[in-house]
Amino acid sequence: MTAPHIGGCRCGAVRFEASAEPHHVSYCHCGDCRRASGAPVSAFVGFLADKVAFTGKALKMYENGPVTRSFCGVCGSPIAYVDERLEDDIYFMLGAMDAPADFKPTLHAYVSEQLPFLHMSDDLPRHLKSSVKRPDGTAP
Numbered sequence: 001m002t003a004p005h006i007g008g009c010r011c012g013a014v015r016f017e018a019s020a021e022p023h024h025v026s027y028c029h030c031g032d033c034r035r036a037s038g039a040p041v042s043a044f045v046g047f048l049a050d051k052v053a054f055t056g057k058a059l060k061m062y063e064n065g066p067v068t069r070s071f072c073g074v075c076g077s078p079i080a081y082v083d084e085r086l087e088d089d090i091y092f093m094l095g096a097m098d099a100p101a102d103f104k105p106t107l108h109a110y111v112s113e114q115l116p117f118l119h120m121s122d123d124l125p126r127h128l129k130s131s132v133k134r135p136d137g138t139a140p
């Protein structure tokens with residue numbers, strides 16, 4: 001996989017492009033991602049925010065504490081989240097990428113909230129909570 005990495009929502013009203021390689025690909029099992037995605041587990045591809053450009057006017061935001069999630073205002077597809085404590089980064093839903101198979105997760109986050117019937121047989125590192133340290137030591 002080489003940049004640019006492109007993606008967008010289900011209907012095409014939101015498109016984005018990252019001009020650099022991702023620095024983070026992970027699964028997240030937390031309840032907040034579960035609500036936001038509707039799926040039992042989410043996966044994210046993290047880029048430096050200043051390497052990402054959006055096109056279209058349909059992007060909507062939902063702010064919840066330090067975390068702001070974005071989604072398409074037309075079709076509702078979840079797109080990304082940003083965390084004000086990690087201001088350089090943006091994390092896209094892996095499924096929003098046009099070539100999702102290019103982004104193999106390297107770890108599991110929040111396995112403390114993993115659903116008991118969900119079994120994923122890989123040898124990836126498993127973090128009880130966040131895998132990315134926040135400056136104040138907490139996590140969303």
Ligand SMILES: [Zn+2]
Nearest residue numbers: 009011072075
């Ligand atoms: Zn859309």
Ligand SMILES: [Zn+2]
Nearest residue numbers: 028029030033
């Ligand atoms: Zn999460």
